[in-house]
Amino acid sequence: MPESPSSVTEVRDGLGEVGYLADESAALVSFLAQRLGKPILVEGPAGVGKTELAKALSRSTGRDLIRLQCYEGLDEAKALYEWNYRKQLLRIQAETADEAEAGWAGARGDIFSEEFLLTRPLLEAISSPEPVVLLIDEIDKTDQEFEAMLLEVLSDFQISIPELGRIEAKTHPLVLLTSNNSRELTEALKRRCLYLWLDYPEIERELQIVRLHTPELDETLARRLVEIVQMVRQLDLKKPPSIAESIDWARTLLLIGAEDIDRKTFEDSMSIIVKHRSDIDLVSERVTVKLSAGSEEGVTGLPGAGA
Amino acid sequence: MNERSGTAASLLSFFEELRSEGVAVGTSEILDCFEALDEVVWTDPRDFREAVAATVAKSQEDRRIFELLFDRHFFRAAEAEALEQGISEQRFDGGNRLDLDQLREAVRQAITAGNDGEMRDLARLAISAFGRRGERSGVIGVDVQRIRRNLGLQGGRGDGAGGADLDRAAVREFEQHLRRELERATIERTGKLPPSRPLAELDRALPTSPAQDLATVHRAVAQLKRRIATLGHEVRGRQRSPVVDIRRTMRASLETGGVPLRLKHRPRRPRRPEIYVLCDVSTSVSSASVFFLSVLHALHDSFRKLRSFVFIERISEVTDVFEHERDFRKIAERISSEGGVADVSGYTDYGRVWLEFGDEIAEDLGPRSTVIVLGDARTNGREPHAAEFGRIAEHAGRTFWLNPEPKLYWNYGDSVMSAYEPYCDGAFECWTTKHLENFVNVIASGARGASAN
Numbered sequence: 001m002p003e004s005p006s007s008v009t010e011v012r013d014g015l016g017e018v019g020y021l022a023d024e025s026a027a028l029v030s031f032l033a034q035r036l037g038k039p040i041l042v043e044g045p046a047g048v049g050k051t052e053l054a055k056a057l058s059r060s061t062g063r064d065l066i067r068l069q070c071y072e073g074l075d076e077a078k079a080l081y082e083w084n085y086r087k088q089l090l091r092i093q094a095e096t097a098d099e100a101e102a103g104w105a106g107a108r109g110d111i112f113s114e115e116f117l118l119t120r121p122l123l124e125a126i127s128s129p130e131p132v133v134l135l136i137d138e139i140d141k142t143d144q145e146f147e148a149m150l151l152e153v154l155s156d157f158q159i160s161i162p163e164l165g166r167i168e169a170k171t172h173p174l175v176l177l178t179s180n181n182s183r184e185l186t187e188a189l190k191r192r193c194l195y196l197w198l199d200y201p202e203i204e205r206e207l208q209i210v211r212l213h214t215p216e217l218d219e220t221l222a223r224r225l226v227e228i229v230q231m232v233r234q235l236d237l238k239k240p241p242s243i244a245e246s247i248d249w250a251r252t253l254l255l256i257g258a259e260d261i262d263r264k265t266f267e268d269s270m271s272i273i274v275k276h277r278s279d280i281d282l283v284s285e286r287v288t289v290k291l292s293a294g295s296e297e298g299v300t301g302l303p304g305a306g307a
Numbered sequence: 308m309n310e311r312s313g314t315a316a317s318l319l320s321f322f323e324e325l326r327s328e329g330v331a332v333g334t335s336e337i338l339d340c341f342e343a344l345d346e347v348v349w350t351d352p353r354d355f356r357e358a359v360a361a362t363v364a365k366s367q368e369d370r371r372i373f374e375l376l377f378d379r380h381f382f383r384a385a386e387a388e389a390l391e392q393g394i395s396e397q398r399f400d401g402g403n404r405l406d407l408d409q410l411r412e413a414v415r416q417a418i419t420a421g422n423d424g425e426m427r428d429l430a431r432l433a434i435s436a437f438g439r440r441g442e443r444s445g446v447i448g449v450d451v452q453r454i455r456r457n458l459g460l461q462g463g464r465g466d467g468a469g470g471a472d473l474d475r476a477a478v479r480e481f482e483q484h485l486r487r488e489l490e491r492a493t494i495e496r497t498g499k500l501p502p503s504r505p506l507a508e509l510d511r512a513l514p515t516s517p518a519q520d521l522a523t524v525h526r527a528v529a530q531l532k533r534r535i536a537t538l539g540h541e542v543r544g545r546q547r548s549p550v551v552d553i554r555r556t557m558r559a560s561l562e563t564g565g566v567p568l569r570l571k572h573r574p575r576r577p578r579r580p581e582i583y584v585l586c587d588v589s590t591s592v593s594s595a596s597v598f599f600l601s602v603l604h605a606l607h608d609s610f611r612k613l614r615s616f617v618f619i620e621r622i623s624e625v626t627d628v629f630e631h632e633r634d635f636r637k638i639a640e641r642i643s644s645e646g647g648v649a650d651v652s653g654y655t656d657y658g659r660v661w662l663e664f665g666d667e668i669a670e671d672l673g674p675r676s677t678v679i680v681l682g683d684a685r686t687n688g689r690e691p692h693a694a695e696f697g698r699i700a701e702h703a704g705r706t707f708w709l710n711p712e713p714k715l716y717w718n719y720g721d722s723v724m725s726a727y728e729p730y731c732d733g734a735f736e737c738w739t740t741k742h743l744e745n746f747v748n749v750i751a752s753g754a755r756g757a758s759a760n
Contacts, residue, residue, distance in 0.1 A: 031346070
């Protein structure tokens, strides 16, 4: 394995450089995964940066990212490999009658060679000459059978193709599996992975993240924004705002040139962080009230805003 | 390896303890853990802890138990070691000379700064200061709260809007320090460790107040949804469906020289379940019905074809209420005010409920529908009309009963669970999230219980 990191701090700094502020455990687990060559199973609510972690790791290590998006009914033909039957068909038909007799033995061996193999993400990751980052996204959306199929890839980094034999990894991919925890994964899969639980960041870290992505935004405004987002997350919403959405919101505020988040600004731009009709009602009922109170207290609060 | 044997042994006994709490720690996990520990710096307790956690605790639930046990175990391990070697820490004696206000301020600062070592020192200072004033009750939990109150520490309650208040998590951390120092003092005084106790069932019992931890229920229900949706999938999966899968057929045709001799069919997609939930909201299950309502509440977010009913003496459909209200408290209010489920006495009448349900709803039931009853089957001595329930169960594809009482109490007193049980595809006790998950597991594995028909 080339250049595997020597300390946790190195990993954290590396991630920081490419714009991902990892917390203690995320950095440590990423470090362990690279040192031990084990897959990481990342769980957590939607929008806390699970997928982003994989992207950041690929950027910071300079590896390519291969992504396998899981969904119900995903099968090996779409995840591992598939025989390119059209090409195989052509190969058979291209043979003219005169060489057909003699060529059959050759053709049989021929059409099941690597040339006719369509690589799908998993095989691609395994057979890549350069080490890659393999992201298996939302593994909980697949069926249990698919998990079972993954086991060979994850523990031995090899794929068995009946016609070809075993394809072993030339390099060790760094594997991340993400799950939204919509179902319990099998013990066998979990056993092979390091476990990382990502949660919504605390206020200070989220502030850092927002500041990192929108450095032009005024600091006090950014803090206020993060405070409100954290407050909104406390409510029992269908879909709490994710980190990406707070960043989007910060950008919006920047665009419309808001100087303070008062009631009106909030109502206008609320739809960026809250995306369900019923959630919007709940948020405007709970948070907006606090906001107007807040801007009265605040020194910069515009008195005319809370109409 | 030799000089580490102390830690290794200690870790192993920690894993043993984890196992006894139901965390599945396999040998491969233990090996992974030691391998991971080779890679991290041991001097940083946080790294050590995270490395162990990442390799051993593989779900959020496991992680929670891990957190609960980790501190306790290694604190005990350290104390046991100290006892054995006869090490005791010097008690700090300057407490009386220290001004209380000064101490208060120092604690506040330490908490705000989040300085671990300082908090610990201050916790000991505070303990000795208050110990001198004779306010020690001897019960650790009480002492911690007393000291906290005396120091004037209040966790921020206003969701961050409170202003000068301290971060609640940080205050809790300080409390943790207090608790640990008090325990340490007790251990040093008595010269022995308190007996280790398993985690109380209380630590993981169901959330009693819905606002408190609705998220747990939501999570369990999210799983329930997934399991119900794929129920029996593996059995039906490869059955023939009328739709031909062109891609697989073509691929198969290669074996026969490009002539599609064998047709491949698309696997059948799992059916969309229709769920009927009947929930008892009478007083005999009042504590459980809060939980049941949260389950209903959570189910509504997950399924589109879900009809929910509440009943006491009569049954009433509340599907609309759940569809239009998001706030749990409002739902509870609306159900109690306009549900119209109590008639005169306010006691549950299961028999009448079945008759009404059978009259009005049963014809909508089909083989695709699943009926889930949440109730304690206590009829208050009234006619159970089990045959009517049987008729409903017959109409429905599957029927499950979740009972909030421990199995031990079934059929005692006025509980007529045994009358209904034969008609169900499964009857389960359900008073912790674990039970709820168990229910999910059982129906997912396709076990159809001891079904009578």
